[in-house]
Structure formats: structure tokens, C-alpha cells
Amino acid sequence: AQTVTQSQPEMSVQEAETVTLSCTYDTSENNYYLFWYKQPPSRQMILVIRQEAYKQQNATENRFSVNFQKAAKSFSLKISDSQLGDTAMYFCAFRYSGNTPLVFGKGTRLSVIA
Amino acid sequence: DTAVSQTPKYLVTQMGNDKSIKCEQNLGHDTMYWYKQDSKKFLKIMFSYNNKELIINETVPNRFSPKSPDKAHLNLHINSLELGDSAVYFCASSQDAGQGGSPLHFGNGTRLTVT
Numbered sequence: 256a257q258t259v260t261q262s263q264p265e266m267s268v269q270e271a272e273t274v275t276l277s278c279t280y281d282t283s284e285n286n287y288y289l290f291w292y293k294q295p296p297s298r299q300m301i302l303v304i305r306q307e308a309y310k311q312q313n314a315t316e317n318r319f320s321v322n323f324q325k326a327a328k329s330f331s332l333k334i335s336d337s338q339l340g341d342t343a344m345y346f347c348a349f350r351y352s353g354n355t356p357l358v359f360g361k362g363t364r365l366s367v368i369a
Numbered sequence: 370d371t372a373v374s375q376t377p378k379y380l381v382t383q384m385g386n387d388k389s390i391k392c393e394q395n396l397g398h399d400t401m402y403w404y405k406q407d408s409k410k411f412l413k414i415m416f417s418y419n420n421k422e423l424i425i426n427e428t429v430p431n432r433f434s435p436k437s438p439d440k441a442h443l444n445l446h447i448n449s450l451e452l453g454d455s456a457v458y459f460c461a462s463s464q465d466a467g468q469g470g471s472p473l474h475f476g477n478g479t480r481l482t483v484t
Binding site for chain 2: 287288290294297299300302307344350351352353354357358359361362
């Protein structure tokens with residue numbers, strides 16, 4: 256079964272700085288999808304960014320970008336120009352296509368400091 | 370116009386009681402899920418339904434019974450509640466027919482507290 260590992264339980268960053276959250280995963284398949292979700296204190300699960308494994312180009316969404324290294328099975332999230340509203344739990348997640356669930360990492364708690 | 374809505378938002382009950390959590394999605398998605406988030410924030414899949422059919426049933430006590438009356442609804446009934454059932458339960462949905470790896474859309478969660 257696939258596993259997702261987030262090695263940083265907690266991180267902090269100064270407002271306006273850049274921070275990178277790490278994620279590695281394990282699978283023997285070649286076709287899969289990776290996601291980062293954000294969970295602020297409000298408890299909502301918010302999709303931040305999505306990456307298809309067959310695409311070499313790294314996904315970007317405004318201040319959020321990923322560094323996808325397929326051979327290394329690594330999928331890190333970079334947040335540029337950090338804002339106070341970025342304070343949240345960040346979950347890396349993995350799924351195959353079709354009727355398969357998302358498998359989550361244990362999360363990284365990010366605090367943005369003014 | 371909430372995409373995935375679940376009720377109630379909070380549920381406080383005593384051990385031994387039976388309770389239900391309801392979930393509805395108006396996105397037209399064909400797959401729905403229940404996840405449990407424990408006190409350490411770990412999210413674990415419990416059940417998944419595709420077009421009203423159960424397709425994933427993880428190692429969950431049989432006190433938990435999902436019911437999907439139609440593809441827009443997936444309810445979770447829990448019998449004989451125990452202290453260890455205290456958690457946040459999330460409903461989610463995704464559109465998988467003909468599409469690969471679409472993201473899951475989550476409800477806002479139900480915090481269940483068993484005393």
C-alpha cells in the first residue's frame with residue numbers, strides 16, 4: 256500500500272518569507288496524483304495544489320508551487336511571500352485514478368509570524 | 370450553495386448512544402467518502418461509495434454503518450458509541466468517472482465528542 260511521509264511536524268516562517276514543506280511517498284505504480292491540502296483553524300480542508308505524476312512540469316498556483324521529483328518520490332510545497340492567513344496544517348496526499356481514496360501524510364503545522 | 374455539507378457540525382453524546390451524521394453534495398460527483406481525523410490530526414479513510422455502491426470498507430468496527438440512499442448523499446450511523454470514537458469526521462466527494470485523480474472536495478467536518 257502507498258504511504259505518504261511528512262517529516263516536519265511543525266514549522267514557522269516570518270511573514271513575507273519563503274518556506275518549503277517536505278513530502279515523500281512510496282508507490283510501485285507509475286500513474287498517480289499528488290495533492291497539498293491546507294487545514295486552517297476553521298477545520299476546513301482546502302485544496303492548495305495538484306500534480307499529475309505523468310507531467311514533468313511543476314504545478315504552480317499563485318504563491319504556491321511544488322517541486323516534484325518523481326525518481327526520488329518527493330513532492331515538496333513552496334510558499335512564497337508567506338502571509339498570516341497561511342497559518343494552518345498542511346497535508347500532502349496521494350491517490351491513483353479511479354475509485355481510490357486519498358492517502359494523507361500526518362501533516363505539518365505551519366505558523367506564519369508577524 | 371455549499372458544495373459538500375454535513376450535519377451536525379458538533380455532536381456531544383454519551384457512551385452507548387447511537388448517532389448519525391448526514392452528508393450531501395451538490396456537485397454531481399459519483400464518489401463519496403467518510404474520513405476520520407483523530408486527535409493528532411491524522412486523516413484516515415473509513416468508507417467510500419461510488420454511485421451508491423460500497424467500494425472501500427477499511428478496518429472499521431461494524432458499529433459504524435454507512436448508508437447511501439442516492440449518489441448525492443452518504444450518511445454515517447454509529448451504534449453503541451465509545452470514548453475512542455471521539456474525533457472529527459469528514460465527508461468528501463470526487464468526480465471519478467472518466468477522469469483520473471480528481472481532487473476530493475470536503476465538508477466542514479463534524480466534531481464528535483463522546484463522554
